[in-house]
Amino acid sequence: MKLQKILHLSHTDIRADSRILKEMGALEVSEKFELMGVGVKLEEGASSSKKNLKAKIVSVLLFSKSLSFLPKPIRYGLNMAELTIRLVYYGLKFKPVAVHCHDTFALPAGVLLKMALGCRLIYDAHELESDKNGQTPALSKATLIIEKWAWKRIDLLISVSDSINDWYIDNLGLKPHLLILNSPEIAKDVDENADGDIGEKYFHSLYGIPLEKKVFIYIGILSEGRGIELCLQVFAPEAVNAHVVFMGYGPLKPKIDSFALKYSNIHLHKPIPHEQVVAIVKHADVGLCFVENVSLSDYYSLPNKLFEYAFSGLPVLASDFPEIGKVVRQYSLGFCSAVDLDSMKKMISNIVDGSVPIASGDFSELGWEAQAVRLNEAYDRLLEL
16 A cells, blocks of 8 residues: 655654654554644754654754744744645645645644645644734734634644633634644553663652652643642742652743742742653653633643643642643542642642542543544544555
């Protein structure tokens, strides 16, 4: 059987994007596809994955990103124009039967390639792209305009939660759609020791934490809208008798650093490759998944950290939002709370003073293996294999 060429396009660096790498890996294992991915050069602070794929992955350097003296709207347009040209160039050389776009920035290139090659077009919305944290109203409007323009040419919509898929269908029109959760690759992440020399109670040993003290952990981007600043207030020594570790990178790193210097129970861990997360995080006691209601994308989200905590064996403290709350309660993953200082203090204090529950339910259907099966089945239908 001739291998079907699939092209993955993104405005992120694919080498550090766990979702894209996992999806490409899932398709690669089926041995039906020849894969290529094109994204942008690694962002400062991100950690490249050690995941080995046969697929060719290209990371382009956008000249327009260096034009910081220009107004943001102009830079946005130049970024998209330059990226589109670069992505179309690689696509015309590769000649795929399907183009898998992982963000709105890549959609124009996907549409142009579909028009030129007659290939299938997949839109994988990692968020509710037109209403997400940190995005200006003008950029949100531009994003929605691009999505509406491309919508009739999209053959399959993929997203990370049912609510986000429903929003797209309700607002842009009926479309074949698929839910692919941001969950970890269970077998590889859990069975392999990420660093080889990590012993028991890794965080206690690393930071000299007394063994009787509980360790709470936050993993992910260190930015506003993720409950980080509230957590910093909660974990001041006079507020709670436990430790917290923040693992990741982002604009709030300096603030966390300043708290870590002042308070001995607050720690900042360097970012690590995605495939190592579960093996390291399991040495904490409780996972923090507080998302603030700063956008529809956040309100409807199902963050990958929620699943990484679950498969690390950690109970989670999470925002009481529709999708997060539904999963936490259905699979008994932990507790939900309002995202405000008083509610979070009360919930965290109750856990510090009591015993930490262990998730004992069967949530294997949330794992990546189940997502990979659905993705391959969707591709088979789309390409009539």
